[in-house]
């Protein structure tokens with residue numbers, strides 16, 4: 001795998017533009033991918049002695065934005081927004097984005113300002129699986145010779161769920177992964193047993209969060225302990241973490257999970273079972289053995305926690321190398337985040353009466369009082385309490401007139417071919433809102449009074465699509 005010639009030429013051009021600019025502003029997205037993008041760009045600019053400003057934003061503030069600097073760089077966003085309507089002569093714009101582009105590759109021609117958009121979709125790649133924002137920024141770093149930033153590119157791709165379809169990286173992501181291995185930052189174990197919490201959670205706890213399918217072990221640590229003891233993996237006074245298991249122990253646990261899942265999934269899904277529990281694992285080997293930064297998934301969760309709590313600067317400082325003050329702050333943010341999630345889940349699923357309402361083809365809950373930033377994560381965790389064969393939708397009010405909608409579903413549904421990101425985009429726009437996202441994790445903003453209409457249309461849209 002190589003960067004195509006035309007794309008590489010764009011990077012050479014981007015490097016020149018940066019070298020010839022002094023007053024630089026970066027806009028990046030507020031999630032793990034966007035934060036990684038910002039950290040990579042900021043490191044490049046620091047090393048080039050370029051003063052710069054970074055702002056992490058939501059997509060909605062970018063349309064018709066005033067450009068205030070000589071050079072404005074947009075990372076992990078920009079391709080889908082009208083960011084250059086107010087561009088003045090001699091201003092410069094660089095976009096590094098993997099989302100569907102509004103403009104084609106020749107758009108830059110004949111403009112009186114400099115416009116350079118690097119988007120993998122202009123070069124025949126898939127922005128969901130081949131490369132994401134952080135990866136695109138890393139290729140710029142690579143052009144400057146900064147291969148040591150490759151691990152941040154890998155982290156961005158994990159955070160962006162680029163590996164969900166096959167359990168491994170594909171396309172341009174393979175280049176980034178290889179650089180990170182060659183530079184001594186990354187170890188990849190292919191087809192590893194993949195259960196979230198590898199480095200920080202006792203395995204019996206990690207297993208109890210299994211929610212793609214409702215199993216006897218889901219939310220049941222008594223059961224997970226019993227199984228681990230029976231398999232000879234754990235003893236009462238010696239509870240292990242996943243990273244402490246031998247290959248043989250991982251094999252036994254894999255077998256048992258496959259048996260359990262096979263009993264409850266319809267035939268159509270049986271062939272996808274291994275994908276639920278097997279995938280490449282990513283270890284950042286320069287991080288401390290016991291740190292949550294050592295495992296790619298756990299590190300990316302911490303980055304997302306910062307985004308959801310508007311603490312992107314802390315996340316960026318950790319990425320840029322601060323392992324003292326910023327790391328303490330990062331732990332504090334993660335802790336608050338976990339506490340907020342737990343209280344929200346308690347409210348929705350564990351109270352006297354479950355707040356989950358089931359319709360024919362979907363289920364939903366009203367997340368009254370749940371912050372819009374975390375309603376999606378809550379929906380994902382709620383899956384373990386409801387019917388995995390239907391998506392779960394969470395609502396929460398953003399202001400007097402607006403509703404944030406978040407959808408999560410079992411990975412099995414998306415492996416089965418359904419893409420909820422596309423469905424939610426359509427239904428949201430039908431009711432006067434906007435939305436989009438991944439196959440199994442997506443969201444929308446809709447007018448408050450359109451909630452029932454949204455639910456009805458969504459439910460109708462799914463008729464026949466979830467048949468098993």
Ligand SMILES: [Mn+2]
Pocket residue numbers: 033034076098132133160
């Ligand atoms: Mn992204």
